[in-house]
Amino acid sequence: MRLNCPYCGTRSVNEFVPLGSASPKRPTLAEPIERWIDYVYFRDNIAGEHDEYFYHAMGCRSWLIVTRNTVTHEIIGTKIAREVAA
Amino acid sequence: MTHESNRLPQGGQIDRRKRISFRFDRTNYTGYKGDTLASALIANGVKLVGRSFKYHRPRGILSAGAEEPNALVELRTGNRREPNLRATQVELYDGLEASSQNNWPSLKYDLLSLNQLAGPLLSAGFYYKTFMWPAKFWEKVYEPLIRRAAGLGRASGLPDPDIYEKATLHCDVLIVGAGAAGLAAALTAGRAGARVILVEQDHVLGGRLTDDLPTQHQSEGHTWLAAAQDELRAMPNVEIMSRTSVFSIYDQNAVVAIEKVADHCIEPAPFSPRQRMWRIYPQQVIVATGSIERPIAFANNDRPGVMLAGAVRTYLRRFGTKTGERIVVFASHDGAALTVEALHAAGVTVVAIVDPRENSSPAMIAAAEQAGASLFRDSAVIAAHGTADGVTAAEITTQGRTLTVQCDLIAMSGGWDPVIHLASFLGQKPKWNPEMQAFAAINLPKGMQVAGAAAGHFSSETAARSGADAASHALQALGMAGSQPAIPGWQGEPVQGSLYFVAPSRSGKSFVDFQNDVTVDDITLAQREGYTSVEHTKRYTTLGMATDQGKTANVVAAGLIAEIRGVPLAQGAVTTFRPPYTAVTIGTVAGRATGKHFRPTRYSPLHAWCVQMGAVFVEAGPWLRAQYYPQRAGESWFDAALREARQVRQSVGLCDVSTFGKIDVQGPDAARFLDFVYANTMSTLPVGKARYGVMLREDGFVLDDGTVSRLGADHFLVTTTTANAGRVMQHLEFCAQIHCPDYDFAMSSVSDQWAQIAIAGPHARDVLRTIVDDFDLSNEAFPFMGCATLSVCSGITARLFRISFSGELAYELAVPADFGCAVIEALAKAGQNYGILPYGTEALTMLRVEKGHPAGGELNGQTTARDLGLGKMMSSKKDFVGRVLAGRPALVDPARPILVGLKPCNADESFNAGSHLLERDAPKVIENDLGYITSTAFSHVFNHTLGLGLLQRGQERIGETIMAYDPVRSKAVLVEVCHPIFYDPENSKVKS
C-alpha cells in the first residue's frame, strides 16, 4: 500500500507509522476526567471512512491525517495534521 | 528403457541441437533445452513419478502447468535441496538432479501404499474424528502413523547457500500472463507509449496460443507470436519479465511477483540471486492468466497415464513428445476434439472418443472421423485399469453395456476454468457464469481488468481480441490512446461443451483432489454428515488445502456438491482464493534480511576506539555498546566491571555515551513547548544550565527521562534514553504538530551528529582541563548542572555538560561525531597519570544502582513519576502531557509499589532482578506479592549486592526486613528495605 504524503509524494506505507484514530481531540485541563479517559482509551470501530494519524517517520517527519475506508481499504485522501490542528 | 522413446522425430519448441543430461531417482536420462522435467520424463517413457499424500497411490503427470497436483519432486541435493516442486514447471538444465518424494523404500515398491487398505480410517473428517478419541491413542498411535505416512518432500535442513533479493517497479499497465491475450494487450498499450510490464511465469511467451490452434493454423500462430515478441522487445517502454510468477495482489493493486533468476541453472552465477521478489505498483492491471483444464472424476482416474487432454496437446506441440501410443479421449467438451486432431496429425492412434453428451457436437464427430476413432456418445469412462506403471485399458459404459478398450493413455477434459485467483485475492467472491460454464471474477478492484481465457474467452483469437480491448480501456483510464494489433482469423478452437464432473460410480477411488487424496466418496460423506457448504466441505475433507490449493479440484467439487444437493451450480460457490498462487520459498520473502542483516547494526562514532581498547560488546536494541573491557585474557565480565567501577569511584574513567538520543530544539516558543512535554518546568532553566526531566505519556505513566540543557535563550538540547530515542522523537513531533501547531520553534534529531563521552571520577576535572581551549572548569565558574559551548584540542567545537550518572564529579563532553575518536584518545592520554580506564555498560549499571538512578528496569512503561519517587517534579502550574491522568485515583493510590533500595541482610547472599517481594514469613503465593526487584548490581563500595525494586508502601517500610523470592530459581533471600540512593545521598561528590 502507498500513501500520498503532501510533502514527499506517494510513498510506500513502510515509511509510515500509524497511530490510530485522528478523531479524538485533547480536552482542556478544565474538563472532567471522564473526557480525558475517553480521549486516551475509547475509540469508535468505524466501518467506512475513517481518519487516522500516520507519521512519515522515514520521510519528512510530518504527522498526516489519512482518510481510509476501513471496508475497502481505499485511501480517500491525506492532509497535513498540523494544518488541520491549527 | 529406450532412449527418449516417446520423442517425435521433429516438431516442438525445443532446441534439438542442445541435448541435456539429467537424473531422476538416480537414473540417467536425456532431454533437450526447452524441456521441462515433466516433458523430458514423458519423452523418456517415465510414467510413474510420485506417490500420493495420504494413500501412497502411484501417480503420473496430470497437467503441463502450474496446476500440477501429482508430479511433485525434490530438486537438487544437499543444502540446495528443494521439496514439492512441480515437475511441469521445472525447466530442464544440464546436470539436473531430482527425486520422487513420499515413498519408502522406493517409488516402485512403496510399502506405505498399505495405507490404501486402511482407507476407511482415513476418510473425510478423519482428523476431527480422531481428535475425539482418547488422547493417548492420538499421541501413541495415530500421530506417529500419520507423520510417517502422510507427507510431501523434505526440506534440506541446512542453511540455504543462495541469496535472494527484493526490488520495486512502477508502471502504467501491468499485464499478467503472456498468452494470446497478454501479448495483444502489451502490443496495444506498448504502441500507445504506456510504460508496460508484461509478466510471464513460463520461460517462453505465448501461453497456450499455439497449443490451442488447429494444425492448419500452427505456422500462422508461430509467425504472429514471433512478430509480437520482436515488436515488444524493441519497445523501450515495454519490460518483459519471464520466469516471473505473480503470486499475490494487495490493496491498491500492489502486485508481488517472484522472478526465478537462476532456478533454471545448476546454481546461481557468482553474486547473483537465485530469486528476486518484485513489488510492482501499476496504475492499471490486466489479468490475462489463462485457464486450467478440469479433470473428470472416475474410478482410478489418478493412475499414471490419465492426463488432461490439453496437456496431451501441449506435450505434443510444444515439446515434440507423445504421451502414449493408443489413446482414449474422454471429454464432454469440444476442446478435446483439438487434441484428437493434433494426435492424428502427429501419427498417434486415437482408439476411442468417449463423449458423455447425448448428442456429440459436429466438431467431435468430425475429429473422430478424421482420426478413425470410435465415437461413443452418451457414454463415460468409468474406470482406468492398469498398474503402477500406467494405464492398460479404459472401462467404458455405453448404451447400457460395459466394454473395455485397451489403451495406454486416457486424455480427459471436463472443460476449462478461468484462472481468476489474482482477481479474487482481494476478497471478491467469483460467481458461476452459465454462459462461460465456469466461475467468473466479478466486482473487480478499481484499475483491474480480466482478459483472455481468464475472462472466459477460451479461443486464442477471442482471447487476443479481449486482451487488446482491455488494453484500450486501460489506456483510456490513463488518458492515452493507441491502436490495436491485427489479430488473424484463426477460427479458434471449438469450445462448446456441457457440464460433466463425475462419471457413474463403480468400485475404486474416484479422485477430485489429487494432491490431498480427496475422493468423490469423501465429499459425498461430508454432505451426508452435514458439512454442506463448500467452506465446510473443504475443512472436513481437506479438499483444496494442499500445496496446489485445489487448482484442478475446487470446481469439480463445487459441481459434485451441487449435484448431490440437487441445486443449480449458479447457487454454488468455490472456496475463498488465498495467496500465494503458487508456493513461494521463505528465502525470497526474507530476502537479504537474514542473519546479521535481519536488522541494521548501529555503531557509536567511538566504536573504533572501543574496539581498540578491547571492548566486549553487547546488543542494546540495534546498537552495539561496550559492555566491559577485559584487561587480560579470561578476565570475567564481573571482575572487569568491578575494576572499572572502582577506578571511577577512586580516580577517573571514560565511557562512551554517544547512543543516547539527542534532540535540538530551537525557537521563541521552544521553552513553552518543553514545558508542555515535560512533567517538570523547563522555561525557568537559566542559559548555561541543564536539568533532569521526566516525560509522561498522556495516560499518566512515564515515557522517558533525560536532561534538558539550555544552550541559548531560544536553544535547548534534549537527551533521551538509548532505547526510546526514536519513540520520543515521534512523540515530540506529534505534540508539536497536533497539540502546538502555532508554536514558533523547530526541532531536529542530532543523535548521530555528536559523539558523547562521560568523564567521571574525582580526577575528571584534572583530565578534562588538559584538553579544553581556554575554558574555566573551576567549580565556581562551571558548577554541577552547568552546560556550555566551548572548544577542545585546539579548535574542535564541543559541548560540555556537568551531569553525572555515576554519582561522582563528572562531565559529558560532546564533539562532532567524526572527531569523537581523536578526542577520546586525547582524554585517555591525558588521564594516563591517573590510571584512567574505559568503562562499559556493566560498570555503568553498578554505579547507577549505587546512586539509585532509574533506568530501563524502572522505566518499564508501567511506572508513574510518583512510583519512581519523582512525584514532586510534576508541576501543578501548567498543562503538560499526562498531567490529568497521572492524577487519577488508581495512579496516586498509596498502596502502589514505589521505588526503594534493597540490600541483603546477609552480605554474602545475592538476589536477581525479577524476584518478588513478600513479607519475610509469608507463604510464597501471588496473593502475598508486594512488588518486585527491577535492577540489581554488585557494589564494590559496600561489597555486596544492591537492588532497586518497586514495593507497596515502600516509603513507610524503610529499615524493615522482607523476603526477595525468585520463583524461577526457587531462591528466597532476606533483604532490608532502604532509601534508593545508597551512595553519597547528600550529593556532595557530584558537586565537588
Ligand SMILES: [Zn+2]
Ligand atoms: Zn513526507
